[in-house]
Structures are given as structure tokens and as C-alpha cells.
Amino acid sequence: MCKDPHGKAAAPIGDEELAGLFHDLKSYFPLTLAVSGGVDSMCLMHLVSRWIERQMHNADRQVQVVTVDHALRSGSTAEARLVARQAAALGLPHKILVWEGDKPATGLQQAARHARYGLIREYLAGQARKTGGGDMPALVSAHHLDDQAETVLMRLARGSGADGLGAMGRKVHAHGLVILRPLLEVPKARLLATARERDIAFMEDPSNANRDFERVRLREARNVLDELGLSSRALALSARRLARAARAIELAVDDLIARSDLKVHDCGYVSLQFAPFLHASEELRIRLMARVLRAMNGGTGRSGAPVNLEKLEDLVTALDSPDFSGATLQRCQILVGRQERLVVLRESGRDGLEARLLQPADSIIWDDRFCLSLSDHFDHALEVKALSGADWIELKRKYRDLEEAGISQRLAVTLPALWQEDRLLAVPALAAIVPNLAGPQVHGRPVINIKVSLLDDLPALSGSVK
Incomplete structure (x- = not known):
């Protein structure tokens, strides 16, 4: 029996809950489900299929499934094929994308995440070109309540600000995708109970038992954290409230972008009027630079990743100085160009850009x-x-x-x-x-x-x- 952290039996997700869980997805068809073969994403695939069957009577599903085979261990191909078989049984198109080439010796999880989103983005861009679709593609992820709590704790350990502690949003734009997380309020125990009740086959990822990974160590400490009142639900609630505050601040950043006449140039760089930028509050300047650097930071294994807050603070302080003559951060060059515009260029770096x-x-x-x-x-x-x-x-x-x-x-x-x-x-x-x-x-x-x-x-x- 699957139990929640308090020892109570966790209830499986019933059909009557599907409309509430997935209602927002209707605005983003066609959908792509990211399914790895683990219990979370396999439940997502089965539940979305059941929702469509009940709510839309199987009419023009507009849902497909992608699995990224990271080729990091011998069983990864079998896991991808398991997803393919179950997707076929549900009548959902499925595509396996393989992360080929050499793998890094360090920062493997971060590199794998970047590769995963990059492969999916490129695959969907190719589909859009063939079909004439122009909107940013939507990717549905199976992140759940316990993932959210772990993310809060990991970022708290790094001294994160409001954005970091706001953790994952139900809808975010990243990696050239709209990422949707409809299960973000659902505990892991309920997904396990759902898999058992609906007889959903799934694979166990051996890395989930590897204490070299921070998330694994945090999961092992769950009982102690719960006793201290740091339950997954409490942490997720704090994240939701911080995210709400951060969204309000971002509206002010949008206004600063407009006042600064920010332009994205055909040659792939960004410029903005320096004076309005300098007169804005420090927090807004930090956030604007974070947006620009994150968008510009391509091809390094870090694209789509957040920008280090301490380094951003140092950059904004340097920009305040009348002696500022240029800086580099996140493989970008920041300098003052013609007509008092702040310019952010891509930096080729010692290794050059990709071929x-x-x-x-x-x-x-x-x-x-x-x-x-x-x-x-x-x-x-x-x-x-x-x-x-x-x-x-x-x-x-x-x-x-x-x-x-x-x-x-x-x-x-x-x-x-x-x-x-x-x-x-x-x-x-x-x-x-x-x-x-x-x-x-x-x-x-x-x-x-x-x-x-x-x-x-x-x-x-x-x-x-x-």
C-alpha cells in the first residue's frame, strides 16, 4: 500500500479528478507528453489518455509522446521501448530521441537536462516547419508535489532569491518551449497508488538510489524534515506564494523592457537604452539582465538554466560605475555601444561555437x-x-x-x-x-x-x- 509521509494510505487519482487536473491543457493543443518510463510520467501518459477519452470522446486527440534515451546505461533503450509499447496501446503517437555523442564526466544531470530539452525542442521545431505551425510548442511534464519540495530545499541551500524559492511553475517558458506541469499539486504517493490501481507498468531508474545526487539525499531525509514541519505540502505552499510575488515584480520588468527600447537584432544580439536601465531599481536591473543573458546563453550546456544571482549582482554593480568598460558573463559580452545603448553579444569562447x-x-x-x-x-x-x-x-x-x-x-x-x-x-x-x-x-x-x-x-x- 502506498502511504503519504504521515503514514496514511494514499488514494489513487480517480476519473472524476481528471477534468480539474488537465483542464488548462485544452488551451495548448497540440500537446507533447515527456515520458521517461518512470512511474510519474507513465501515470501522466495514462491519465491524459483517459481524460481525452472521457472529455473529448477520442476526437482529434492532438497528443503525442516523446521519450529521450540518454544512452547513459544499458537498460535505457528497453525503457524507451516500454513507453513506445504503452503509448501504442493507448493510441498515442510516440517518438524516441537519442542523446548521442560523448557525455561529460561532471555535471551529468545538468548536461542531460539540457540535451533532453534541446532534442525535444528541435524535434518539435521540425514538426512545426512541416505542418506550418508557428506557436511555441507545448511540452507536458510529470513533475509533482514532492519534486517541487525538493527543488525548494535545494535552492534554499544555495541562497536563492524569490525566483529560485518560487521553484517550478505550472506553466513556464523555457528552452523554446511552453512547459506545463499539471501534476504539481499531486504527491508522489498518489501517483504510485494510481499506477498500482490501474496496473500501469513502469521502470525504476537506478539513479534514484544513488546518494551522489542531491535529490536522493533529500528524499532520505524526508522523515526528519516532516517532523520539523517541513513537509512537501508546506514547502510547495511557500513556493507558490513566493512565485506570486516574483510574478508581480516581473510585470515591472516588462515595463522596464518597454521603457528601455530593448531590441533583438537580426545578427543575434540584444541592445537597450542605457539611461532608463540605470535609473531603475537594482532588483529590476538584475532581472532584466537575467532575461537577456538566459536567452543569449546558447550552446554551452547551460541554456535555459537560471543565471547565478551573485554574479548578476556583481555585474549590475559594475554597470553603475562611470568607469564601466565592458564585462563578460554566461559566455556573453556586455558593453556600452553607440548612442548610449547597452549591448549584449554572444561570446565565441576558447572552444568556439558549435558546428x-x-x-x-x-x-x-x-x-x-x-x-x-x-x-x-x-x-x-x-x-x-x-x-x-x-x-x-x-x-x-x-x-x-x-x-x-x-x-x-x-x-x-x-x-x-x-x-x-x-x-x-x-x-x-x-x-x-x-x-x-x-x-x-x-x-x-x-x-x-x-x-x-x-x-x-x-x-x-x-x-x-x-
Whole structure:
């Protein structure tokens, strides 16, 4: 029998509760469920399927399931296939996405989280391109009440501010996705009871017993915390109240963004009027910079992650100084540019920016700043990588308009360039200055399309300071 922390039998989730749990999801169709094979996400998949069956009579479900196989242990493929079989039994389309390549020796959980969201985002972006969908895709996660409490405790140990202690929201914009958490008020014990009553098969993740992970140690301390009054429900209640206060502050940040004339430029950088920024309160300046840095921080394994509060405080203090001459944070350069505008550029770093292959009829998110797509009328894959300093010098020699546009080399070397073998085919971010850099055309239409993807993220990236 599954019990809550007080020893009482936990009740399974009944059909009569589904309408209340999932009502808000109706506004976000089509939905993608993130299902790993563990009890939480398997319950989510079965309960959402049952809700649709009861409420919508199976009409045009518009729900699919994705599973990310992190390839970190031998059983991960079997877990993904278990999800596939159960999704098929429920009549839900399912896709397995594999995290390929080398895995880091440290920070594995954080890197896996970034890879997971990146794979899902790119997969959904490809679907949207094929179907013509333009809205930010919605991803439904199975985070529950006990996850929320653990997050509060972990952030409390780090000295977090209101955003961090506000923990996870029922709806957030992150990683280029709308992330929905309908089970956030449901205790883990009720999900276990639900799985037993409905005979839902699931897999146990061995890492849940690994004391190297902070969450595991916190779970082991649950009984002691409950005796002190720090129950999951009490911690989640505090998180909800702090999140409410943080949302009110973020409305003031929205107003500061408007007053500062914040602009996202075609070349993938951000600028804003310095004077209104300097006259705002310290808290609003910290939060605005957090939004910008979080949106700009692509391709480093930390994208979508919160920005360190102590480092942000130091940056805002430095910006107050009349001697401020520039700074770097989160692989971004912060400097004062022309016409007294504060400019935030991507920094290429010692390792450079990522190189990717772009296939015909496909799209990719490059460096979390640009969405690039290649027409199916083009019959070769193209390599996407940043311009080098030598490439930039050669382009300026060839196209004098680039020199006159005043684009600096430190900006140019953060732009995506598309190559066919050793031949530079396009730098589409510069096409407004030099149309020839848009790349080839077929039947009068470009085969390469580009969009600054942080335009999707920046307005919604509230709660960026942890």
C-alpha cells in the first residue's frame, strides 16, 4: 500500500479528478507528453489518455509522446521501448530521441537536462516547419508535489532569491518551449497508488538510489524534515506564494523592457537604452539582465538554466560605475555601444561555437539563437558553423557594404555561416546588408531560411534568477 509521509494510505487519482487536473491543457493543443518510463510520467501518459477519452470522446486527440534515451546505461533503450509499447496501446503517437555523442564526466544531470530539452525542442521545431505551425510548442511534464519540495530545499541551500524559492511553475517558458506541469499539486504517493490501481507498468531508474545526487539525499531525509514541519505540502505552499510575488515584480520588468527600447537584432544580439536601465531599481536591473543573458546563453550546456544571482549582482554593480568598460558573463559580452545603448553579444569562447549539419527539408536550432531551415529543393546537406576571423576579413574585402555597416569582428564571429564542403554558401543573418549572402534560390525563392530564435524566448523569460 502506498502511504503519504504521515503514514496514511494514499488514494489513487480517480476519473472524476481528471477534468480539474488537465483542464488548462485544452488551451495548448497540440500537446507533447515527456515520458521517461518512470512511474510519474507513465501515470501522466495514462491519465491524459483517459481524460481525452472521457472529455473529448477520442476526437482529434492532438497528443503525442516523446521519450529521450540518454544512452547513459544499458537498460535505457528497453525503457524507451516500454513507453513506445504503452503509448501504442493507448493510441498515442510516440517518438524516441537519442542523446548521442560523448557525455561529460561532471555535471551529468545538468548536461542531460539540457540535451533532453534541446532534442525535444528541435524535434518539435521540425514538426512545426512541416505542418506550418508557428506557436511555441507545448511540452507536458510529470513533475509533482514532492519534486517541487525538493527543488525548494535545494535552492534554499544555495541562497536563492524569490525566483529560485518560487521553484517550478505550472506553466513556464523555457528552452523554446511552453512547459506545463499539471501534476504539481499531486504527491508522489498518489501517483504510485494510481499506477498500482490501474496496473500501469513502469521502470525504476537506478539513479534514484544513488546518494551522489542531491535529490536522493533529500528524499532520505524526508522523515526528519516532516517532523520539523517541513513537509512537501508546506514547502510547495511557500513556493507558490513566493512565485506570486516574483510574478508581480516581473510585470515591472516588462515595463522596464518597454521603457528601455530593448531590441533583438537580426545578427543575434540584444541592445537597450542605457539611461532608463540605470535609473531603475537594482532588483529590476538584475532581472532584466537575467532575461537577456538566459536567452543569449546558447550552446554551452547551460541554456535555459537560471543565471547565478551573485554574479548578476556583481555585474549590475559594475554597470553603475562611470568607469564601466565592458564585462563578460554566461559566455556573453556586455558593453556600452553607440548612442548610449547597452549591448549584449554572444561570446565565441576558447572552444568556439558549435558546428552542425543541416539536411534538406530539415531545420535546426543553432547556438540556441538562430533557427535555420533548408528547403527540400536543395539536394545537399550543409555544414553550419560560425564565421572565423579570416572569413570575416575576406567577406569585408569582397563586400564593402559590410565595412560601412559597422559590424565588428567580435559580432561577426558569432554568426552562423553555411558551407558546402569548403565553399561558403551563405551568411543569412547578413542578407539584409548583402543580399548575395542569403544563399542560393530555386524558382526565385531562397532555399535557406533563418529566424532569430531568442525572439521566442526573451519576452517570456521571467523567473530567470535563481
